[in-house]
Amino acid sequence: MRIVFAGTPDTALPSLQRLIDSPRHDVVAVLTRPDAASGRRGTPQPSPVARLALDHGIPVLRPAQPNAPESVAELAELAPECCPVVAYGALLRDALLAVPTHGWVNLHFSLLPAWRGAAPVQAAIAAGDEVTGATTFRIEPELDSGPIYGVTTETIRADDTAGELLARLAVSGAELLAATLDGIGDGALHAVPQPLDGVSYAPKISVDDARVRWDLPAAVVDRRIRAVTPNPGSWTMIGDLRVRVGPVGLADEGPAGLSPGDIHVDRRHVWVGTGSVPVRLGQIQPPGKKLMDAAAWARGARLDAGVRAS
Numbered sequence: 001m002r003i004v005f006a007g008t009p010d011t012a013l014p015s016l017q018r019l020i021d022s023p024r025h026d027v028v029a030v031l032t033r034p035d036a037a038s039g040r041r042g043t044p045q046p047s048p049v050a051r052l053a054l055d056h057g058i059p060v061l062r063p064a065q066p067n068a069p070e071s072v073a074e075l076a077e078l079a080p081e082c083c084p085v086v087a088y089g090a091l092l093r094d095a096l097l098a099v100p101t102h103g104w105v106n107l108h109f110s111l112l113p114a115w116r117g118a119a120p121v122q123a124a125i126a127a128g129d130e131v132t133g134a135t136t137f138r139i140e141p142e143l144d145s146g147p148i149y150g151v152t153t154e155t156i157r158a159d160d161t162a163g164e165l166l167a168r169l170a171v172s173g174a175e176l177l178a179a180t181l182d183g184i185g186d187g188a189l190h191a192v193p194q195p196l197d198g199v200s201y202a203p204k205i206s207v208d209d210a211r212v213r214w215d216l217p218a219a220v221v222d223r224r225i226r227a228v229t230p231n232p233g234s235w236t237m238i239g240d241l242r243v244r245v246g247p248v249g250l251a252d253e254g255p256a257g258l259s260p261g262d263i264h265v266d267r268r269h270v271w272v273g274t275g276s277v278p279v280r281l282g283q284i285q286p287p288g289k290k291l292m293d294a295a296a297w298a299r300g301a302r303l304d305a306g307v308r309a310s
Contacts, residue, residue: 011086018174030053031083067092072095270284
């Protein structure tokens with residue numbers, strides 16, 4: 001099929017590469033977000049998807065307003081039969097949705113109708129789900145509600161961060177997306193409505209959402225930290241210092257008598273009290289520095305007695 005691929009971040013690269021390599025599809029252009037400031041100088045840089053497309057000599061569309069009439073007309077001139085989407089990052093309105101013959105096919109990283117929205121992988125980890133996956137579906141105006149073409153499943157490991165789980169889903173999802181487009185092109189695959197039961201939502205996670213709540217049980221603290229690693233990154237205040245916190249360690253035994261936020265430093269570990277049992281801090285990133293071992297940081301920081309995490 002003649003396709004225009006829509007996507008922006010690294011997560012979309014396995015899918016784009018898989019479709020570029022497919023003998024059954026012709027990627028005639030890529031639709032991505034406009035160049036964004038990067039680095040200390042804030043120099044505008046193309047998105048990862050734009051860079052990959054340019055490396056293959058594929059035209060790149062970077063409209064600031066993809067639903068504007070001129071953007072719709074530009075896409076229509078390309079006459080795409082289908083537009084696959086992986087983490088494009090903008091809402092698509094009716095006029096744009098009507099352009100490709102076979103519509104827009106989104107690869108979403110959850111088992112729909114669970115975790116519709118911007119942060120499905122993070123939500124699945126934070127909720128303690130044991131299994132997640134990816135779904136291909138036809139985009140409709142309502143958020144992530146369109147009929148489903150196919151799914152693939154993925155086990156959530158006990159130590160998975162959102163970054164690690166998303167990396168695996170990006171690869172397995174690329175195969176699902178390619179198979180979906182093959183089936184649509186053959187006329188052998190038809191979308192079926194999503195179930196009415198089991199709908200849940202995963203809104204975008206803010207920096208404030210990523211602050212550690214030490215009053216929650218240790219298992220929940222662990223999941224929530226892993227859910228926002230590496231982005232936007234979990235953080236806490238230690239005294240009056242704001243630090244970034246990496247995944248924590250769970251242990252059956254730890255120092256007794258720690259209330260939520262209490263800190264205990266021994267020769268090998270930094271412990272923080274939670275709503276249940278203490279957890280071991282793994283890595284800490286103080287302002288302006290790189291991630292470092294929490295115990296080594298604590299020895300150098302010479303924390304005042306009674307200092308707490310909050």
